Amino acid sequence: MRTLRFSLLAVLALAATLAALSQSPPETKPADACLACHSILEDEPSKQFVDDIHGTRGLTCAACHGGDPTVDDMAAGMNPAKGYIGIPKRAQIPQLCARCHSDAAFMRTYNPSLRTDQLQQYRTSAHGRRLAQGDTGVAVCTDCHSVHGIRPASNPLSSVHPLRLPETCATCHANPEHMKPYKIPTDQFADYRASVHFQTLEGGDLSAPTCATCHGNHGAAPPGVASVERVCGTCHVFQEQLFDRSPHKEPWAGLGFASCSTCHSNHRIERTRDVLVGTSPDAVCVRCHVEGDAGWTTAGNINSQLSRLDTSLQDATGVLDRAERAGMDVSEGRITLGNAHEKLIKARVDVHAFNAPEVQATVEGGLGLAGQAHQAGLDALAELAFRRKGLALSLIIIAWVVLSLWLLIRHLERPRQISRQ
Amino acid sequence: MRKLAARLYAWLDLRLNLDDLIAPLRHKTVPVHYFSFWYYLGGMTLFLFLVQIGTGILLLLYYRPSPGEAFESVQFIMTKVRFGWLIRGLHAWAANLLIFTAVLHMFSTFFLKAYRAPRELTWMSGCVSLFLFLCFGFSGYLLPWNELAFFATKVGTEMAAAVPLIGHWLLVFLRGGEEVTGATLTRFFGFHVAVLPGITLLFLAIHLGLIQRQGISVPPGMDRAMHGLAYLRKHDPEAARTWMEAAGSPEMREMRFFPNFFLRELMAWYVALGVLATLAAFDPWELGVKADAFAPTPAGIHPEWYFLAVFQSLKLLPAKLLWIEGEQFGLLVFSAAALAWLLVPFIDRNPEGRSGRILKVVGVAVVLYLTGMTVWGWLG
Numbered sequence: 001m002r003t004l005r006f007s008l009l010a011v012l013a014l015a016a017t018l019a020a021l022s023q024s025p026p027e028t029k030p031a032d033a034c035l036a037c038h039s040i041l042e043d044e045p046s047k048q049f050v051d052d053i054h055g056t057r058g059l060t061c062a063a064c065h066g067g068d069p070t071v072d073d074m075a076a077g078m079n080p081a082k083g084y085i086g087i088p089k090r091a092q093i094p095q096l097c098a099r100c101h102s103d104a105a106f107m108r109t110y111n112p113s114l115r116t117d118q119l120q121q122y123r124t125s126a127h128g129r130r131l132a133q134g135d136t137g138v139a140v141c142t143d144c145h146s147v148h149g150i151r152p153a154s155n156p157l158s159s160v161h162p163l164r165l166p167e168t169c170a171t172c173h174a175n176p177e178h179m180k181p182y183k184i185p186t187d188q189f190a191d192y193r194a195s196v197h198f199q200t201l202e203g204g205d206l207s208a209p210t211c212a213t214c215h216g217n218h219g220a221a222p223p224g225v226a227s228v229e230r231v232c233g234t235c236h237v238f239q240e241q242l243f244d245r246s247p248h249k250e251p252w253a254g255l256g257f258a259s260c261s262t263c264h265s266n267h268r269i270e271r272t273r274d275v276l277v278g279t280s281p282d283a284v285c286v287r288c289h290v291e292g293d294a295g296w297t298t299a300g301n302i303n304s305q306l307s308r309l310d311t312s313l314q315d316a317t318g319v320l321d322r323a324e325r326a327g328m329d330v331s332e333g334r335i336t337l338g339n340a341h342e343k344l345i346k347a348r349v350d351v352h353a354f355n356a357p358e359v360q361a362t363v364e365g366g367l368g369l370a371g372q373a374h375q376a377g378l379d380a381l382a383e384l385a386f387r388r389k390g391l392a393l394s395l396i397i398i399a400w401v402v403l404s405l406w407l408l409i410r411h412l413e414r415p416r417q418i419s420r421q
Numbered sequence: 422m423r424k425l426a427a428r429l430y431a432w433l434d435l436r437l438n439l440d441d442l443i444a445p446l447r448h449k450t451v452p453v454h455y456f457s458f459w460y461y462l463g464g465m466t467l468f469l470f471l472v473q474i475g476t477g478i479l480l481l482l483y484y485r486p487s488p489g490e491a492f493e494s495v496q497f498i499m500t501k502v503r504f505g506w507l508i509r510g511l512h513a514w515a516a517n518l519l520i521f522t523a524v525l526h527m528f529s530t531f532f533l534k535a536y537r538a539p540r541e542l543t544w545m546s547g548c549v550s551l552f553l554f555l556c557f558g559f560s561g562y563l564l565p566w567n568e569l570a571f572f573a574t575k576v577g578t579e580m581a582a583a584v585p586l587i588g589h590w591l592l593v594f595l596r597g598g599e600e601v602t603g604a605t606l607t608r609f610f611g612f613h614v615a616v617l618p619g620i621t622l623l624f625l626a627i628h629l630g631l632i633q634r635q636g637i638s639v640p641p642g643m644d645r646a647m648h649g650l651a652y653l654r655k656h657d658p659e660a661a662r663t664w665m666e667a668a669g670s671p672e673m674r675e676m677r678f679f680p681n682f683f684l685r686e687l688m689a690w691y692v693a694l695g696v697l698a699t700l701a702a703f704d705p706w707e708l709g710v711k712a713d714a715f716a717p718t719p720a721g722i723h724p725e726w727y728f729l730a731v732f733q734s735l736k737l738l739p740a741k742l743l744w745i746e747g748e749q750f751g752l753l754v755f756s757a758a759a760l761a762w763l764l765v766p767f768i769d770r771n772p773e774g775r776s777g778r779i780l781k782v783v784g785v786a787v788v789l790y791l792t793g794m795t796v797w798g799w800l801g
Contacts, residue, residue, distance in 0.1 A: 329500050329705075331500075391703075395695050405685075405691070406688060412681060
């Protein structure tokens with residue numbers, strides 16, 4: 001009886017399950033009907049949006065364009081009554097992006113570390129100010145970040161990744177046609193590509209300055225004459241401090257010279273060489289100073305100090321290299337040489353105070369260390385010579401012993417050679 | 422002076438019975454024939470082993486086996502200790518020459534069929550000693566704690582993990598944990614200066630003792646001729662003399678071990694010492710840069726030359742072979758080959774017959790294979 005009851009219950013449960021399964025599934029609404037249709041069309045926006053940071057985080061086309069992405073019907077989905085705005089006008093774009101990006105609470109749900117002051121900064125920028133005046137030729141968010149294929153700045157494929165940012169800025173700033181109304185030169189990108197900053201960036205150092213490092217990103221504006229030193233000083237801290245107390249500081253401010261860029265230029269910043277300071281035709285000092293004035297003497301003095309230390313370092317390096325090539329361990333000498341080289345770097349930084357005794361003090365310290373490194377190399381070479389002499393002597397002794405043994409064997413075997421005969 | 426020496430000997434002889442000890446040496450002879458020069462390789466290997474013991478003990482005075490101090494202590498030996506560079510140079514170069522001469526010695530005894538009865542145990546103890554020398558090389562390589570040694574040890578011990586069933590246990594045993602760390606260094610140091618020397622001395626004692634007991638082997642043909650001559654001498658001395666006069670064969674000659682052979686051996690040792698000193702002075706063993714466990718593995722990492730043939734062979738194997746991993750397959754094959762090599766005296770039942778001829782061909786193939794793979798690994 002018990003078995004029969006159990007069997008009936010099992011049959012009923014099976015029937016109920018089959019009935020439930022046979023019912024048609026509820027109609028599921030598409031997550032993003034806009035993308036579904038545009039993907040079929042294979043248009044660029046839909047292709048790009050697949051990898052877009054917004055697309056990958058679950059935002060739909062409607063987040064920017066408005067409308068209803070949940071309906072299949074195109075007219076219903078793109079109904080202005082449902083907030084559809086079509087392609088946003090350029091002037092609207094900063095405000096449109098800021099609806100989310102200026103909302104700290106909203107942005108925190110996606111990326112708590114992301115700043116939310118981009119719109120405020122943009123409004124202070126040369127771009128933002130002109131846009132406010134009705135100039136829609138200036139850069140808006142999408143010009144730099146792209147439109148449907150936006151990626152985080154840390155992504156190497158992003159148009160604002162450090163390696164790609166200069167090219168992005170150059171899209172407009174290297175375009176003479178585009179820049180004509182603004183009367184802005186278009187050689188910045190070419191100059192930047194010839195600079196030490198670009199070489200460093202190209203060498204893989206992503207911390208090297210790009211356009212945004214000096215000009216700002218969302219608040220991009222050319223630094224004024226007074227702020228150039230502060231901009232460079234963000235990275236070149238000691239140079240800025242030394243320049244602040246240099247004899248050039250006050251007169252240059254009065255003449256309207258932009259501190260650092262007066263000698264180093266702005267975009268085409270070359271790798272510094274000792275020859276830039278001094279009295280040779282290649283030196284920047286001779287642009288203002290003439291033979292006989294105090295600045296001329298100081299420049300010449302500083303250059304000769306740097307040359308002394310540089311020459312001394314090269315000598316020490318040569319001796320250590322020679323010893324190392326011969327197989328000697330000169331690691332300690334190398335450490336001392338490294339310390340001496342640091343002194344040279346410091347002396348080159350000290351140049352920015354334009355105070356010859358200060359440079360000399362550093363150079364003297366470096367010369368002492370370079371001398372120690374040089375001596376370490378000479379000691380190693382002397383040790384090498386000692387080893388070779390010792391080896392030669394040892395080999396002579398060994399040869400003599402071998403010869404003696406051979407003679408002894410001959411002597412022993414002449415009368416005693418054993419044979420079974 | 423001679424009188425004093427004789428008195429001293431007499432004094433010692435009374436207490437130690439030296440005459441009995443020296444008697445075997447007095448009667449010991451070395452066969453003289455066309456291949457006699459191969460006999461010097463064994464003594465040369467022994468000499469290099471003695472150099473290793475001497476220089477190793479001197480290095481121990483300054484070496485400190487910890488990750489924080491090992492590299493610095495070797496650097497100190499190389500730069501600050503008087504003649505430290507020479508001691509380390511001799512130790513490093515002698516280690517390599519030792520393995521080289523031991524390998525040559527092994528192949529020479531193989532091709533001269535010196536492993537045949539009754540010298541099976543001599544062959545086996547020699548093979549084990551060579552294996553122990555390789556262990557010395559592997560454990561000593563890590564001790565300077567430089568980058569190359571660190572990663573080579575990592576790769577080498579990873580290979581141990583491929584051994585079926587006990588692989589992981591073996592890896593942990595060798596490393597003293599899951600990774601190559603300070604525990605591995607201390608462990609390798611212990612193996613290198615205590616465990617391996619103890620075991621090696623035991624096997625060398627067996628090896629040398631057996632040679633002393635059985636005398637030095639001669640190639641099969643000559644052996645037979647000498648036995649025949651001995652028989653003839655015993656039963657028909659006149660015929661023996663006639664035969665010797667007719668044959669005039671130099672293969673029949675022997676020389677006394679002491680002093681004739683010993684003095685020649687001594688000459689060879691001195692030459693080896695000169696070669697070692699030249700190598701140590703002109704090509705000091707590099708120390709490289711200190712090991713950094715967090716640094717990426719340097720490109721082109723490869724083991725010492727004596728492991729290159731195995732390393733290169735394993736590299737060439739596909740990831741999967743039959744039903745097991747390629748590396749496991751390779752190690753199994755090499756282990757089986759090593760075991761077969763050890764048991765050669767029992768495999769070669771007829772050294773002068775068919776099996777002997779086959780083994781000679783196999784031996785040539787092994788030499789060509791190991792040389793080829795080593796050169797390939799070196800160039801690659």
